[in-house]
Amino acid sequence: MFNYYEGQSILHQMNPVLKLASIGFSMILLTFSFDPFVPFVLIIILLNLSYWMGKVPFTAMLKGLLPFVLLAFGFFMMQVLFPRSGDEILFFSIGPFTISQQAFWRGCALAFRVLAYAAYALLFVATTDPTELLLSLMQQTKLSPKYGYSMLAAYRFFPLYQSEFATLKEAHLVRGGKERKGIKGKGEELYRYAIPLLAQAIRKAERVAIAMEARGFTGERGRCYFKKISLRWTDGVLAIALFSLVPAVMFMMHHFEVLYVWDGSLFF
Amino acid sequence: MKSILKVHDLSVQYPYTEQPTLKNISITVEKGEALLIIGASGCGKSSLALAIAGLIPRTIEAEQQGRIYLEGRDIAEMSPGEVCQQVGFVFQDPEAQFCMLTVEDEIAFGLENAGFSPDLIETRIEEALEKVGMSEHRYSHTHRLSGGMKQRVALACALALHPPILILDEPTANLDPAATEDFFRLLESLIASKNHTILLVEHKLEKPAALMDRVVVINEGEIVAENSPRHVFAQQNQLLMKIGVWQPYASELAGKLEKAGISFSPFPLTVAELLEHAGKDSQKSNALAKQVARPIEATDSLETGVEELAIDCRQVSFSYKTPFQEAKVLENIQWQVRPGSFLALLGENGIGKSTLARLVLGLLKPSKGSISLFGKNTKSISRKRVAELAGLVFQNPEHQFLTDSTWEEIAYSLKLANIPGTEIPRRVQELLEEFSLAEKAEANPFTLSQGEKRRLSVASMLATDQQLLILDEPSFGQDYQNTYKLMNLVKARQLKGCTVVMITHDMRLVWEYATEVALLSEGKLAYTGDPEGLFYQKDLLEACSLKPPLPLHMMKGLESVEKRGSIKKPGDLKEDALKAGALNV
Amino acid sequence: MTVLPKDHKWTLKEIIVMSALGVAFAPLYMAWIQVWAIATGLLGPIGLDIVFGFWFIVSIICAHIFRKPGAALISEWIAAVVQIPLGSPSGAWLIVSGFVQGFGAEVPFWLTRYKKFNTSILMLSGVGASIASFLYNWFRFGYAGLAPGLLITMLVIRVISGAVLAGLLGKGIAEGLAATGVLSSFPLGKEWREKRRKSVHEKYSEGA
Ligand SMILES: Nc1ncnc2c1ncn2[C@@H]1O[C@H](COP(=O)(O)OP(=O)(O)OP(=O)(O)O)[C@@H](O)[C@H]1O
Ligand SMILES: Nc1ncnc2c1ncn2[C@@H]1O[C@H](COP(=O)(O)OP(=O)(O)OP(=O)(O)O)[C@@H](O)[C@H]1O
Ligand SMILES: [Mg+2]
Numbered sequence A: 001m002f003n004y005y006e007g008q009s010i011l012h013q014m015n016p017v018l019k020l021a022s023i024g025f026s027m028i029l030l031t032f033s034f035d036p037f038v039p040f041v042l043i044i045i046l047l048n049l050s051y052w053m054g055k056v057p058f059t060a061m062l063k064g065l066l067p068f069v070l071l072a073f074g075f076f077m078m079q080v081l082f083p084r085s086g087d088e089i090l091f092f093s094i095g096p097f098t099i100s101q102q103a104f105w106r107g108c109a110l111a112f113r114v115l116a117y118a119a120y121a122l123l124f125v126a127t128t129d130p131t132e133l134l135l136s137l138m139q140q141t142k143l144s145p146k147y148g149y150s151m152l153a154a155y156r157f158f159p160l161y162q163s164e165f166a167t168l169k170e171a172h173l174v175r176g177g178k179e180r181k182g183i184k185g186k187g188e189e190l191y192r193y194a195i196p197l198l199a200q201a202i203r204k205a206e207r208v209a210i211a212m213e214a215r216g217f218t219g220e221r222g223r224c225y226f227k228k229i230s231l232r233w234t235d236g237v238l239a240i241a242l243f244s245l246v247p248a249v250m251f252m253m254h255h256f257e258v259l260y261v262w263d264g265s266l267f268f
Numbered sequence B: 001m002k003s004i005l006k007v008h009d010l011s012v013q014y015p016y017t018e019q020p021t022l023k024n025i026s027i028t029v030e031k032g033e034a035l036l037i038i039g040a041s042g043c044g045k046s047s048l049a050l051a052i053a054g055l056i057p058r059t060i061e062a063e064q065q066g067r068i069y070l071e072g073r074d075i076a077e078m079s080p081g082e083v084c085q086q087v088g089f090v091f092q093d094p095e096a097q098f099c100m101l102t103v104e105d106e107i108a109f110g111l112e113n114a115g116f117s118p119d120l121i122e123t124r125i126e127e128a129l130e131k132v133g134m135s136e137h138r139y140s141h142t143h144r145l146s147g148g149m150k151q152r153v154a155l156a157c158a159l160a161l162h163p164p165i166l167i168l169d170e171p172t173a174n175l176d177p178a179a180t181e182d183f184f185r186l187l188e189s190l191i192a193s194k195n196h197t198i199l200l201v202e203h204k205l206e207k208p209a210a211l212m213d214r215v216v217v218i219n220e221g222e223i224v225a226e227n228s229p230r231h232v233f234a235q236q237n238q239l240l241m242k243i244g245v246w247q248p249y250a251s252e253l254a255g256k257l258e259k260a261g262i263s264f265s266p267f268p269l270t271v272a273e274l275l276e277h278a279g280k281d282s283q284k285s286n287a288l289a290k291q292v293a294r295p296i297e298a299t300d301s302l303e304t305g306v307e308e309l310a311i312d313c314r315q316v317s318f319s320y321k322t323p324f325q326e327a328k329v330l331e332n333i334q335w336q337v338r339p340g341s342f343l344a345l346l347g348e349n350g351i352g353k354s355t356l357a358r359l360v361l362g363l364l365k366p367s368k369g370s371i372s373l374f375g376k377n378t379k380s381i382s383r384k385r386v387a388e389l390a391g392l393v394f395q396n397p398e399h400q401f402l403t404d405s406t407w408e409e410i411a412y413s414l415k416l417a418n419i420p421g422t423e424i425p426r427r428v429q430e431l432l433e434e435f436s437l438a439e440k441a442e443a444n445p446f447t448l449s450q451g452e453k454r455r456l457s458v459a460s461m462l463a464t465d466q467q468l469l470i471l472d473e474p475s476f477g478q479d480y481q482n483t484y485k486l487m488n489l490v491k492a493r494q495l496k497g498c499t500v501v502m503i504t505h506d507m508r509l510v511w512e513y514a515t516e517v518a519l520l521s522e523g524k525l526a527y528t529g530d531p532e533g534l535f536y537q538k539d540l541l542e543a544c545s546l547k548p549p550l551p552l553h554m555m556k557g558l559e560s561v562e563k564r565g566s567i568k569k570p571g572d573l574k575e576d577a578l579k580a581g582a583l584n585v
Numbered sequence C: 001m002t003v004l005p006k007d008h009k010w011t012l013k014e015i016i017v018m019s020a021l022g023v024a025f026a027p028l029y030m031a032w033i034q035v036w037a038i039a040t041g042l043l044g045p046i047g048l049d050i051v052f053g054f055w056f057i058v059s060i061i062c063a064h065i066f067r068k069p070g071a072a073l074i075s076e077w078i079a080a081v082v083q084i085p086l087g088s089p090s091g092a093w094l095i096v097s098g099f100v101q102g103f104g105a106e107v108p109f110w111l112t113r114y115k116k117f118n119t120s121i122l123m124l125s126g127v128g129a130s131i132a133s134f135l136y137n138w139f140r141f142g143y144a145g146l147a148p149g150l151l152i153t154m155l156v157i158r159v160i161s162g163a164v165l166a167g168l169l170g171k172g173i174a175e176g177l178a179a180t181g182v183l184s185s186f187p188l189g190k191e192w193r194e195k196r197r198k199s200v201h202e203k204y205s206e207g208a
């Protein structure tokens, strides 16, 4: 899971709504690319952008991406090990496993697609202050504060779930419960903690709502803001540049005819 | 003059409870008045505060009868925004009132809601942070603050709004002694300015008794006394003792002596007044000397026959790491705790006491050094084994609730302590009664009052059988009776051989119970040894935001009284007491 | 609108709690993709329809808890959209599929005017979501080319999955939450406490 890393980079200073829009549209556009190469090239570019332009720490990037690498590998294996009918062109075989060309490319395409989405998300989440995003949404898109602040509360529930899980585990430990090991143990843990964890989340959510009302929050429009989120022409330029990444890469791949190695479709 | 706040015949009943929590409460408060609300834990103080702030029944569900008027307007007909402009409210649990990520945003949120301009918000934020001494934490994340720091931020949020009415629900419960004093100084200036009407719910009464205009005593949801502090504490002394609430220290001592047949007139409210009586009457001063001396169990450490140290920290360092920074909390701590001792771990807010407790329990890993419990390195034994050796009561009681009812919460601990199943119901009932929770057996732990939550979390840890117990501020938010019941139970555990480490800001309890103290200061232990030795080091105390305990003041005062023999002139006495520092309480 | 119950306005508390639940289920939905992968591996394409129901569960949970128009639709949509930044391979399509599934789950409640929330309506809601998602997949993945027999089998399996994995399991989770007492200010929690109180009273009166 990704976190926000405070900083002063160009990406950090970009207007959050424009950043969200350009990345959102890029992701939509990427949905229509079914080959493995476009996402692969995009991943490389995006990670470099995050590192050089966004000053996201390298270790943080690795840590954040690790679960997605596992997820992507899962998708790859699923395609390769369980081929579909119609996959017949043999690619290579290892022992008893034969791997068809279609399955291989489809697996790659799926895996890189997952990673490309993750790379976009990393770039966005790591360089965007959630509070600023929300303020920007309310100031620039006229989102109603009632929903804006609810969204902020919900957004904050991500780290909260992690810390609540930790707190709950600590409670069990301190009060003499067992610590479970291994994947099966973790699974059992998740099951045992699921209801209390959800219950705690509801409790916290309810509390935030009470706190907000106690502090005079009415959710009306036309509220004044302490922090003004600026919108400059440079934000527009950056947004266009970010958004044109996908078409540019698609065009290049097309131009160099790499796309024709495999022209199958994905199930998604 | 029209009264600013009028509560008329208010009753409140929470859903699915048998009895109303508040019964026919009527209070009228004039503009600029300072009202102190006291009562035993769970009597309904917070509920009253919530109702006045307009949160019951609008956001917190409860059945309400009666009316509340703010400047003549019925609160039920006002919007939440309007009420907030009038009433600044500090929740008892500071964690429950935060809705933004950073301290700055948190304070700005309320100001934005009230529609202030950005420039004004800026000045108000600075001013409020300055007042509570948190200026350097303006950009900190609220969830990374210590318990006491959270409480200060909550206070800053309310102060920033300059509300005509300010409701403070135990604002000092987690504060260290110096911060508590700062708070009362702030309160004094707020009262003096006459711009605010203040409703304060508080257990620490030395200062408020002199500051506040009026005291309201609540017992089981009803007002049982209401008058000026002098009047209430002097006339209603026996009633207050019976319902088990705190009183100013001098009144409490005088009340105890009166019960033993020694009468006072006029009834003393301050230490100075009490010393005046003592100066005139050696019977009184002798009786008092007995009251303030450290109990014998506190001066002798218990011999358990266990050889290994209960806790042995060697060169322990720890810092909280975030990607771009590292907040160093502890550095090369050397800390040994003998088995069988009752140790008080002291230190100012945010210095790292809770962190150290979590390190010892293996919930955090030291960045350097090693920690052993009873000779076993925590690294080489499983966390389960650590939990068998040591128990921890978290600073926030909610962090350790695992079940859906008070009854089950204690039963859970007993089961893990291998108490036979047939024994459990009886033991649970015993503990519930000892902790005044018997009526709450069926209640969900999260719906308890703050003090009840605290007691439940302590009760469930006392039900276990670990050899080491760490209690993180076990007595905060407790009334007199429950504080001592709880402390005596902890003491009983220690006398049975359990090692107790108690983190606390209450110096009186340290004086009365601790056999040893350890003082944390700037990442290091600045003092370890017996409490008396610490309390005579004025500079060290000051540097670490501590204050000597009241009994010690009293003792010093009595000594100087004795030195002079029986004295007649009250003026001299006051001077003596001043010299001994007895009046600076 | 006459079809809506009187107190259909969402309070701040309800909005925040529902969003929190939606957010909580997003990672679980993601993890479920792996379950699907295993099911497909073992049972072929039918595997998808067997596990599909779980992807509607938050609809049923929220509808059961809040009993307000939009609960099923919005919570499902939130859970779906949150998966996009989590890196779901379906990417931006989730904006559409989340809406379709939530809409399907909402219909049975709407038809009963948000008055009934018994087991069969909750299961029907799962069925509604199954049918809606099936139609959606039909268009997106060209199910038209598949043999009618297979299609019917797939639909039936998906409907059962929706009724059981979303309807029944969702009901179980919602009521498990109610039992912890956290829902006491929402309709389900209130109903639950009332029920429990009655059963306690019965128990005592039996004893007497
Ligand atoms: N999760 C965290 N992340 C980062 N910093 C933290 C975290 N928890 C605590 N800190 C910081 O560590 C320091 C010590 O905190 P700790 O809670 O141990 O203080 P404490 O001595 O228990 O204070 P108090 O008396 O107010 O409870 C504080 O400065 C606090 O800001
Ligand atoms: N939401 C709730 N639901 C049910 N009962 C509640 C709820 N909140 C409080 N109570 C009960 O109402 C009573 C009064 O609680 P309240 O918090 O007002 O007490 P208090 O006087 O502030 O106590 P303390 O000094 O411990 O904070 C307690 O017995 C508590 O268990
Ligand atoms: Mg209270």
Ligand SMILES: [Mg+2]
Residues within 6 Å of the ligand: B146, B147, B148, B353, B354, B355, B395, B472
């Ligand atoms: Mg602490």
